[in-house]
Amino acid sequence: MTSIELWNHCENPYPFVPAEVLDAADSVRASLPNKYCDPHIAARLYDEIWEEYRLCDDIGLHIVTNEHHSGINNLWAASPVITGIVASLTRKVRILSLGTLVTVRPDPVRVATEYATIDVISKGRLDIGFVKSGATEMVSGNANPMHIREREWEAIDLIDKSLTSHEGPFSWEGKFFTHPHVNVWPRPYQSPRPDFWAATSDLPTCAELGRRGYVNTLLFGGYDRTRKAYDAYKDARAAAGLPKAGEDRFSYMAFCYVGDTDEEAMRIGQKIPWFLTVSIKSSPQFSKFQPGAVAPEMAPAAWRGGASKRPTDMTVASLIAQGQMFCGNPDTVARQIKEFRQRVGGVGRIIMMTRQGLMTHEQAMKSFNLAANDVLPQLRDLPPIDEELRVAR
Amino acid sequence: MKPELEILRRGSGRPILVVHGVNPVSPRAPFLDRLAEHGAVVAPSHPGFGASAMPPDFETIYDLVNLYQDVIDDLPGDDVTMIGLGFGGWIAAEVAVTRPSKLRRLVLADPVGIKIGGREDRDIVHFFNTRPDELTRRAWHDPSRIPEGCYGLGWQSTIDDRMTDAEMVSLARNWDSLCLYSWTPHMYNPRLKPWLRRIDVPTLVLWGESDGIVTPDYGRAYAGLIPGARFETIAQAGHHPELEQPGAFVDRVARLMEAYR
Numbered sequence: 001m002t003s004i005e006l007w008n009h010c011e012n013p014y015p016f017v018p019a020e021v022l023d024a025a026d027s028v029r030a031s032l033p034n035k036y037c038d039p040h041i042a043a044r045l046y047d048e049i050w051e052e053y054r055l056c057d058d059i060g061l062h063i064v065t066n067e068h069h070s071g072i073n074n075l076w077a078a079s080p081v082i083t084g085i086v087a088s089l090t091r092k093v094r095i096l097s098l099g100t101l102v103t104v105r106p107d108p109v110r111v112a113t114e115y116a117t118i119d120v121i122s123k124g125r126l127d128i129g130f131v132k133s134g135a136t137e138m139v140s141g142n143a144n145p146m147h148i149r150e151r152e153w154e155a156i157d158l159i160d161k162s163l164t165s166h167e168g169p170f171s172w173e174g175k176f177f178t179h180p181h182v183n184v185w186p187r188p189y190q191s192p193r194p195d196f197w198a199a200t201s202d203l204p205t206c207a208e209l210g211r212r213g214y215v216n217t218l219l220f221g222g223y224d225r226t227r228k229a230y231d232a233y234k235d236a237r238a239a240a241g242l243p244k245a246g247e248d249r250f251s252y253m254a255f256c257y258v259g260d261t262d263e264e265a266m267r268i269g270q271k272i273p274w275f276l277t278v279s280i281k282s283s284p285q286f287s288k289f290q291p292g293a294v295a296p297e298m299a300p301a302a303w304r305g306g307a308s309k310r311p312t313d314m315t316v317a318s319l320i321a322q323g324q325m326f327c328g329n330p331d332t333v334a335r336q337i338k339e340f341r342q343r344v345g346g347v348g349r350i351i352m353m354t355r356q357g358l359m360t361h362e363q364a365m366k367s368f369n370l371a372a373n374d375v376l377p378q379l380r381d382l383p384p385i386d387e388e389l390r391v392a393r
Numbered sequence: 394m395k396p397e398l399e400i401l402r403r404g405s406g407r408p409i410l411v412v413h414g415v416n417p418v419s420p421r422a423p424f425l426d427r428l429a430e431h432g433a434v435v436a437p438s439h440p441g442f443g444a445s446a447m448p449p450d451f452e453t454i455y456d457l458v459n460l461y462q463d464v465i466d467d468l469p470g471d472d473v474t475m476i477g478l479g480f481g482g483w484i485a486a487e488v489a490v491t492r493p494s495k496l497r498r499l500v501l502a503d504p505v506g507i508k509i510g511g512r513e514d515r516d517i518v519h520f521f522n523t524r525p526d527e528l529t530r531r532a533w534h535d536p537s538r539i540p541e542g543c544y545g546l547g548w549q550s551t552i553d554d555r556m557t558d559a560e561m562v563s564l565a566r567n568w569d570s571l572c573l574y575s576w577t578p579h580m581y582n583p584r585l586k587p588w589l590r591r592i593d594v595p596t597l598v599l600w601g602e603s604d605g606i607v608t609p610d611y612g613r614a615y616a617g618l619i620p621g622a623r624f625e626t627i628a629q630a631g632h633h634p635e636l637e638q639p640g641a642f643v644d645r646v647a648r649l650m651e652a653y654r
Binding site for chain 2: 026139142143144145146147283284285286289290291292294296297299300303304
């Protein structure tokens with residue numbers, strides 16, 4: 001029997017820049033002047049979201065933080081700072097940092113130290129997530145966008161060793177990072193270390209996550225891409241002779257709004273695709289023409305197709321149909337999640353992106369309450385996945 | 394293992410080594426035939442550019458500098474003229490600092506590679522963080538005169554239906570490789586400037602008068618750091634004078650070769 005966990009992921013967006021400014025800007029990330037970010041409004045946003053996190057702690061929704069820089073999409077500019085605050089605000093739920101951008105951080109040992117500290121403060125409630133990142137983050141973080149996947153793996157390996165070495169300093173002289181004297185204090189609360197997650201739909205990377213046993217999370221992958229990614233994970237484990245992974249190794253982030261009625265949820269939920277229609281606008285040099293953004297052989301398709309065009313026709317209905325959004329009354333959302341689980345071959349951790357765009361604090365609180373009180377109970381003790389049904393689709 | 398390089402060759406006589414900039418020298422570049430009247434033009438594609446493979450252990454400008462020592466060693470005779478274009482000018486300056494025994498003359502055309510201004514002065518427009526149309530505006534005196542089949546900075550803004558998939562794949566690969574070598578510090582080596590004094594061959598620093606990527610003032614300062622170097626500008630040319638003014642460009646190179654036979 002499987003029980004699905006629900007996690008709340010809020011990026012703390014800043015949607016209060018005038019539309020004419022956003023329309024005229026080349027990019028709403030990396031280069032938008034911070035004069036458009038009013039610190040008084042930002043302070044209110046942080047307060048509101050701390051309150052949402054306290055609610056999550058009371059009602060059993062786990063919490064995800066992440067990190068983006070220099071743009072309207074995200075005021076979590078330093079995930080370890082935010083995660084440390086969340087650790088102190090909460091008492092019960094797990095906290096996932098997904099994650100600080102190890103591809104732009106110069107010293108993974110410092111990252112390990114920050115995470116070990118948070119794990120101790122939270123008394124073992126931390127999970128550590130990794131994202132490759134790219135595009136505007138390489139610009140904001142002045143990180144060479146080439147070879148970032150290789151750099152990310154070396155950073156992960158060094159963080160892993162930093163968190164699990166307890167017999168005094170060790171030395172690391174890798175391709176991307178050198179540190180002759182690694183000795184992290186405090187050591188993490190959890191043993192051997194907090195669980196590792198990584199966000200990716202890249203199949204070779206999913207396979208490597210499978211061999212390592214990390215949690216594989218996909219962001220808005222929809223049914224097909226998600227199933228292929230999870231299958232790559234499972235196949236790699238099978239090929240390596242490793243035991244079958246439980247559903248807790250698979251996670252999925254979707255837009256989500258739970259209302260009293262389907263009609264209310266769809267109406268309020270329509271605020272969430274702001275994330276796609278407004279907050280990812282990037283200049284061509286920060287997107288399709290950034291070195292490493294696409295493999296050279298894929299360049300003709302990406303460049304001719306205008307990869308940086310903004311989608312403008314994102315309706316809740318189309319997002320639901322593609323498996324990218326769970327939205328409706330509690331029964332509807334529970335049914336959508338169970339359907340998703342079935343079609344992708346099992347998933348144990350659903351991450352809800354709810355407070356997005358101009359969604360208000362009150363609207364977000366309402367959805368969280370309904371998700372915890374009326375959706376979550378329907379996701380407990382689920383029967384095993386019907387493999388035949390999955391293949392038939 | 395010495396990497397195999399794609400090499401464009403034109404003409405005969407004393408070797409003229411061309412070290413390319415953001416993209417390899419196009420076989421259609423009009424300056425090639427004119428230059429070949431003065432010697433054997435040898436224009437390799439750097440590893441990761443054109444048809445030259447990227448060796449897995451190549452990472453930095455240091456690798457290119459050592460590789461070009463190999464290239465010079467392999468040239469026939471002992472009378473080599475080296476021309477570095479833009480990004481290739483940086484490589485050529487680094488190589489010349491090491492005083493290769495066969496090197497007789499050096500031409501740097503709109504080179505990058507050093508830091509001249511203060512810490513808040515942007516000496517070199519950022520190749521990767523700048524809009525392609527802005528790069529084009531700054532890199533060319535008159536973009537309408539870019540020779541067919543030649544691509545300099547801002548090439549992204551020239552993508553149209555006539556560009557083939559193969560050209561796009563090649564340009565993407567060149568762009569990736571350039572980034573690997575030069576992202577940060579962007580397009581310069583903080584340690585090169587004090588060592589330019591070691592260059593001991595006749596040197597001509599050429600600059601497109603309209604270069605808005607690295608300005609002629611930067612070029613004057615650059616030339617001033619190389620003992621005995623001449624600084625000359627080329628009118629109606631930007632960052633790629635060899636493409637915008639092939640005649641004037643080759644005339645200046647030929648004059649240097651004539652003056653220091």
